[in-house]
Amino acid sequence: xxxxxxxxxxxxxxxxxxxxxxxxxxxxxxxxxxxxxxxxxxxxxxxxxxxxxxxxxxxxxxxxxxxxxxxxxxxxxxxxxxxxxxxxxxxxxxxxxxxxxxxxxxxxxxxxxx
Amino acid sequence: xxxxxxxxxxxxxxxxxxxxxxxxxxxxxxxxxxxxxxxxxxxxxxxxxxxxxxxxxxxxxxxxxxxxxxxxxxxxxxxxxxxxxxxxxxxxxxxxxxxxxxxxxxxxxxxxxxx
Numbered sequence: 275x276x277x278x279x280x281x282x283x284x285x286x287x288x289x290x291x292x293x294x295x296x297x298x299x300x301x302x303x304x305x306x307x308x309x310x311x312x313x314x315x316x317x318x319x320x321x322x323x324x325x326x327x328x329x330x331x332x333x334x335x336x337x338x339x340x341x342x343x344x345x346x347x348x349x350x351x352x353x354x355x356x357x358x359x360x361x362x363x364x365x366x367x368x369x370x371x372x373x374x375x376x377x378x379x380x381x382x383x384x385x386x387x388x
Numbered sequence: 389x390x391x392x393x394x395x396x397x398x399x400x401x402x403x404x405x406x407x408x409x410x411x412x413x414x415x416x417x418x419x420x421x422x423x424x425x426x427x428x429x430x431x432x433x434x435x436x437x438x439x440x441x442x443x444x445x446x447x448x449x450x451x452x453x454x455x456x457x458x459x460x461x462x463x464x465x466x467x468x469x470x471x472x473x474x475x476x477x478x479x480x481x482x483x484x485x486x487x488x489x490x491x492x493x494x495x496x497x498x499x500x501x502x503x
Binding site for chain 1: 397420422424429430431432433434437439478482484485486487488489490491492493494495496
């Protein structure tokens, strides 16, 4: 099993450009999550999904959109990138969304917005 | 809402010395607590978690953590540090969201191991 994979690994955008980050998991997990990691701030939840077609906002959702058209994929979109969105983005998945669930993380995408 | 505070953004220990990384939580309900580790340029992986039952939890790579309700703490320890333990460590608490549960992370502690 590949676990959780993320595409791309690195990306540089100019302000105002758009892009989509792809997350895929092969563990048949119901829940998927997008986080951003910034120095000294830990991981902050952007959006999450409780199953195919259902998403919810996290702590820092502004400027991002998500879609979960297939159970194994969770896409994060930036419609008009801003320098404040320079960050490392992590995707994670968990089996059921129970409080005791372990979340499994991808390797991350490093995004720079100029 | 639940929250986590990690005391010390950087901790430096000598190889073979005790590792102690501090985590305090705030929760209105009995908490589920986690420690994750992030090695350089990698994603996070679970070290250990507390759900219910025994308050001393053992994890991978010789780490353990003790849940102390009276102190609202979940500190991570390892008796003898190895060079390979150098990484960033995150404490997290499970928080009920609009749909199911989500994790709230602390700011992280970078562990440096000196030879």
